[in-house]
Amino acid sequence: MGRRRGIMSEQLKMELAKELGIYDTVKNEGWGSITTRDAGNLVKRAIQIAEEALAKQNTK
Numbered sequence: 001m002g003r004r005r006g007i008m009s010e011q012l013k014m015e016l017a018k019e020l021g022i023y024d025t026v027k028n029e030g031w032g033s034i035t036t037r038d039a040g041n042l043v044k045r046a047i048q049i050a051e052e053a054l055a056k057q058n059t060k
Helices: 010-020 022-027 037-060
Strands: none
Touching: 010 022, 010 037
């Protein structure tokens, strides 16, 4: 099977990694080295940002 294409841009993932304090780990060891909890927190934060953007869009 082919590798699945991610929905989040690499830039967004890096910004979230910085925000969550896991950027150095990702930079030095790659995405596979972060914990499941950190990955979940990253996804949770991305969803929160998307929901906030959608709410702003709907109030215009």
